[in-house]
Amino acid sequence: MEQAALALEMLDITKTFPGVQALDAVSFGCARGEVHALCGENGAGKSTLIKILGGVYRPDGGTIRLDGREVAFSHPIAARRAGVSIIYQELSLLPHRSVAENVFLGLEPTRFGVLDRRAMRDNASRLLRRLGSSIAPDTLASDLSIAHQQIVEIAKALAIEARILVMDEPTAALDRVEAARLLDLVRRLSAEGVTIVYISHRMSEIQAIADRVTVLKDGRTVMTAPLAEAPTDRLVRAMVGRDLADFYPPHASEPPGPAALAVRDGANRQLRGVSFELRAGEIVGVAGLEGSGKDALARALIGDEPFESGTMEIGGGTAKPGHPRAAIEAGLGRLSDDRKREGLLMQQSVRDNATLIERAFAPAFRSPIAGSMSPQSTDQRLIKLDVRAASFDQEAQFLSGGNQQKALIARWLARDPEILIFCEPTRGVDVAAKAAIYRIMRDLAKRGRAILMISSDLPEIIGVSDRILIMREGTLAGELPGGAAEEDVMAIAVAHDRVPDAMAS
Amino acid sequence: MTVAIERSRERARAVALVRRVNFAVIVFLALYIAVGLLQPNYLEPAGAMNFLRRAAPLAILASGQLFVLISGGFDLSVGSLVTLTVIGGSMLTANDPSKTWETIAVLYAIGLFVGLINGAVVAYLKTPSIIATLGTLLSVNGAAMMWSGGSPRGYLPDNFRMFGRLVFHDVPVIGIFPLAVAVLVVVCLLAHWALHGAVFGRRVFAVGDNPRAAELAGVRVEFVRVGVFVISALSAVTAGVLLGGFGGVSVDVGRGLELQAIAACVVGGVQLLGGRGAVVGAVAGALTLTTLFTLLTLLGLPQPLKDTAQGIILIAAVAIGAWRRRRAV
């Protein structure tokens, strides 16, 4: 029996949208200062649940209690005033305003009707120091790294004396070191009595900081338990209904073929002295902290921000694509890390998305459904990749993250490229789809393609790659075989003897 | 369960789309019947054909504007290009019928040039199309004024005017068949093929939906942008040739036509942010607007207030479109 009322209780929350039951009598509760992890596949209802908590939606049924008192939020500002603060995945900072202006957005202090900028600056500094950060309050938000922006978001949440902080995938865009710092921060806030609801797909983080875990599946609570009773494989099974052991496909059993891609001394504004080979039949992972240049590497290879010096050989012939179109012609393909901004045509059908590259290269006056662009052959490709949609005429925006990713893979496979680069292939993708994508990558490698995988998810890199390249400060710092220990990878990525201690796995 | 959710969502979406396109057709028919009640000869084949003749320029303009809108832009220069076409037509032909065909060729060349400029500025100088085409509007209007010295000559030779005026008689079933309607049909077929039946059209949708993704997939975004503005400009010249046959030569011939074209597209279901639209919708929208104006004239609305009516219709069309889109999702 609880002595004190729970800081947060959500009881029997039900929410229906036209044609969809998003939540069905979902319940969970947190004590004050508890770190409560919320997990589930995409579409399980997590985001609807926190939007209800945040006052964006109103529940159709159920109650919300804060410290035992029942509350109902009609608008996000009501939730904020009650001490509930939500940090969504999409950062909501104003890029052209200072940190202080962002932190106090909507709450600007005034003196005699005029903005009290000194108070804003001082209070912002105070909040940032409390979070262990030394960011100057006059810095422009756009000049900050993503990790720092995240800290400003938290400061913004705390500016309203939040008692309950909900964080939705806060480490999605952070590298290992920054993520570790963030987790430290979470622990610190929890110790101060802030209740934290932590949503994440990263099992290692959940194991590192959660006190209790709730798993949602198909809009229902499937499991609520203290961490001790919730090891990763039990969580995964609850979310997905399968065992963790099947998660990563086995590494390549045969030695790789000839070099499909060779780069020597590639350099541009962000990279220098990059030299490596990518052979047919292998999956090479590229790991590195944020700013290490791994994303810049992908962009250089596909001609988006090309190499300015050095050589590049594709399939034995020299080529240095200066434009994405040239890269595709040379036999390269890249799945971008930001599918919403750089990949999907949200309002076009799944088929239109899958045939985009073919249509980019076909003669302008040819029929758009001729040859390989026909619905029959397109559907075949989509089915082979197990893209699930009500119909392939459906608009891409209605697909789940995993299916969107698979549809994009179908697009890039249309011209049968020799070399495929996957950037953050499972970001925002649920567990089942993750496993499927790993299998697809391994299949492609088995059939002779050369795969380059760039990811901030270290377990994924280690689990899937045959070889791991590690980048640091714009250049290749080292190489390890697949399956290497995380500490070893981190050691090269960070080039320190000491590795940040908050890294459990 | 997710499949069921997606299926019902998809059904809702399909219904909304069908409703949207048919909406314009339904509204058009309803308005046309209202007009017919006021003025019965609209319901006769001859009257209907005449109506189509008068609606043809706007429908042609809308079909061209459609491409720009789907690509995510606006072409506000088409009205001024129509004016330039009419004035240029009168200046170049100098009332000499033997010059008509070469004049028309020159006018299309001018249109091509304007379209290329618009497209180049938007595609290569990365200027927002609103500003770019507003600037072109200014320049083209200025050019028209310069060319005519401020007082345009009032005449166009008959064989130039025939595109707008010529009507074939003794046609079976429909009685009369205006040449303008034939031009309209040809333009619509071309537009429909280019947008829905050719790879180019899909590229236009892609660029309007997500230009960055299109670029990364190998689409030559700049070419697409130049292409849509050229199409829009050429449609403006075509409309201008037809309009030259309707009435006298004046500097006001094209005033406000760009907004009418945009309104027509919106009424017909085109989304202003790009990525969605159809030729059927643009034409239905144009017919609807023409019917609406006819109705207002029959009801005795004075000419200057036509602008006011246009403004209200434009806002209402976009507002309703936005509202229906919010409901559908």
Next chain:
Amino acid sequence: MSDQQALVPPPAWRRPPAAPPLLLAGSIALYVGVALWTGETRMLETDGVIGLLQRMVGLGIVALGQTFAIIAGSIDLSVANLISVAAVLASFIMQGRADMMLVAVLIVLAISALVGVVNGAIISRLKVNPFIATLGVGLILQGLLSASFTDFAGSVPKEFQLVAYSTFGVVPYSVAALFALAGVASFVLWATRFGAHLYAVGGNAEGARLAGIRTDLVTIGAHVVCSLSAGLTGLYLASRLRSGAPWVGRDGVYDLESIAVVVIGGTLLAGGRGGVWGTLAGVLLFATLDAAFNMLGVSAYPKLVLRGAIVILAVAIYTFRTRGLTA
């Protein structure tokens, strides 16, 4: 606008150098250069410079208002027609009588404010694209105006003409008023909650809404400011021309040029950033160009053609430097 920028651009994004000083230097160089080249050195004397500043007033006042609209992520294409309405109404109500001045000014400002409310409401409540909304309202105004007036209407009493013509010593009232208004506008943007909220709504409307800001009221407020500034410009033009005519707004191309000077002054078309002094620097540039054309003897129609080209070029240079992907 058609293409959303990334919510928070990556740190590698570089800001172009500040516009106002560049524009200022450029304008001065251009003015002096052309004056020397054409031999019109009297333009470089006090009278000439004052004349240049005077040329800034009409566009300057309405551009200040347009700055507010664009910072808030909106835009106002109805200003040209509203200016005409204001000029004609003022002159018509005054009918040359000094005792009707105050009444006329109040009515004109009230109507301007109302138009601003209508613009803002259509955009924020009916969710209509700002270009379409304000173009439509402009059309409505144009129709109402030409249905009622076809020529100069009424006249402006001498006392009111003082607004445009009198001076504090060497500096005309109107120029002083322009800079005073700019000062007030700058203060509002920098030091008030309303100003902060304008930037917020323009920078990230959804984020602003979630932070509790009443985004619809902010949008309406921005448009009211913009329309009031258009009304003031109309009043100024009536005072200067001694009477109002329905074509003053169109002829001055105030809609397009006010947007252009705001943009080249450094205010992002997508909203969320910018300021008043940049706009004024842009106005100075345009006034200088106009003066240069006059010195070079360019006649009316070619000027029109050039104006359009210049507007495009000015905006193009600006957006090219910041590399948008918009259509």
